[in-house]
Amino acid sequence: MIGWYVHHHGMGHLTRMLAVRPHVPGPVTVLSSLPRPVDLPADTEWVLLERDDADEGGGDPAGAEPTASGLLHWAPVGHGGHARRLAAIAALLPSFEAMVVDVSVEVTMLARLLGRRVALVVQPGERIDEPHVLGRRLADLAIAPWPGDDGPGLVHVGGISRFAGRSRASEPTPSRVLALGGGARDDLWRATIEHAMEGTPGWEWEVLDHERWSPDPWASLCGAEVVVTAAGQNAIADVAAAGARAVVLPRPRPFDEQERTAAALARRGLAITAHASAELDWTDLLARARALRPDWSQWRVDGAAERAAAAIDGVRRTA
Known part of the structure; x- marks a missing residue:
């Protein structure tokens, strides 16, 4: 079984998972703070995680040392939701052969600490800060959903669209x-x-x-x-x-x-x-x-979801 962490900022991470998931063999358990989508693919479980960014009465968690002096992106001190969401992920990790993380350095670290292989979905940009570098080093493979040149541990699969291969609805x-x-x-x-x-x-x-x-x-x-x-x-x-x-x-x-x-x-x-x-x-x-x-x-939209799925399955097979 594969675990799949879907970040809750915006809907892009969820949309990407829904495009790739049908091409990934075997059962998948998705973990996210987003509501369960109505069109969840077959053989896919949804685990709803607590939010880690809500004010729990102790003030804005952004003021609770969330970066650990620049080593992490988001781990607010004393935030119950954050602690419980990571505990929920940790409780399930032993049942996973591998973990897809889209995107979180903290979840990548947690999965690796518990001995799971990680396929990390990365984003474009100047991501040379310590947390991003750490996440890339901890992951077994980084999947870049845009075209480019592959490198050590990095696979550019092309743009992942839910509409890939769909017939045109009309002419412009x-x-x-x-x-x-x-x-x-x-x-x-x-x-x-x-x-x-x-x-x-x-x-x-x-x-x-x-x-x-x-x-x-x-x-x-x-x-x-x-x-x-x-x-x-x-x-x-x-x-x-x-x-x-x-x-x-x-x-x-x-x-x-x-x-x-x-x-x-x-x-x-x-x-x-x-x-x-x-x-x-x-x-x-x-x-x-x-x-x-x-x-x-x-x-490279055609076949991008399939290439991402193949990369994920490759990580699973090496577990």
Whole structure:
């Protein structure tokens, strides 16, 4: 049996697991603070973990020495939820042949301390701080869900999309734009999209964000002549699966994660990139995106989930 830790920040880690899981042989137990999804694959158990970031009456856990003087990312002192979630994981680890961790240095360390092999899903960016270096060294294998050159203990499987291999829902509609993303607290993103809509009267906009979300935006992705999106790994993989022309606006993330992805897209000629602002010339951006002929095969979406599953199974087989 394989254990699979799914981080609870955003939905990208869960979406990635749901795309890869059907290709992983044997039973899997998922551990996460996210609610159990309704479309959980067969032979998959879901263990709901306590949150480790909630105020339990003792103040904000971010003030409780969570980094252990820079050696860890999140281990707040005296936080009951944090202690109980790690204890719940530790209680199950002896039954696992291997552990997939997406993403947590602390869970990687816990699994290795209990003698489990670890396949660690990593993120792009300048991750040379002590906790990230430690996590990579402790893991048996690191899986990078974007294209690149493999290295010792590192496998670039390509962009993992839930839509890989899916038939197109339609052909793009001229002058139709899909704006995809935008978190509840991302005021600049919201203002940027509102400015874009006001400044492009000849274009029809559809906005999917945290308030107007769709569990299956495939038809919208296929039907848009241009997709406007942030540079998250899952969003870019979905755009690649649809073969869409895109304007990519990287959002501020730790370790310059989205900046690195946007730069890679620009180098490959796959998207028009810019930074969110109320000053952007959207007539120019959409015209440039419309003229693109992106070769999204470079992002290696086809077969990415299968390659990730094979890497995970390889770690399990060496246990």
